[in-house]
Amino acid sequence: MALDAVGELLGGVLRFVGRMLFELVVELLLYGTGRLLLKPFYRDKEPVDGLCTLVGVLAWAAFAIAAVMAYRYVQPPA
Numbered sequence: 001m002a003l004d005a006v007g008e009l010l011g012g013v014l015r016f017v018g019r020m021l022f023e024l025v026v027e028l029l030l031y032g033t034g035r036l037l038l039k040p041f042y043r044d045k046e047p048v049d050g051l052c053t054l055v056g057v058l059a060w061a062a063f064a065i066a067a068v069m070a071y072r073y074v075q076p077p078a
Contacts, residue, residue: 030056 031049034056038047 026053029060032056033059 031052034052034054035047037055037059038052
């Protein structure tokens with residue numbers, strides 16, 4: 001009985017923390033980056049949410065590729 005209550009409480013806490021991490025990653029990093037990049041092209045109206053997220057994913061992928069290429073450029077060959 002007591003273990004069931006602890007399990008439900010722990011499940012609720014983990015669900016809450018997971019939701020917060022999801023909101024942070026998707027809303028702030030992906031959607032926010034895409035919205036920031038698309039805002040100059042949509043002066044009068046707000047860009048579409050799906051397009052903002054897609055542009056954010058592509059931007060972070062481009063940042064990662066650029067970082068890997070810069071690292072490989074800086075490091076001498078083995």
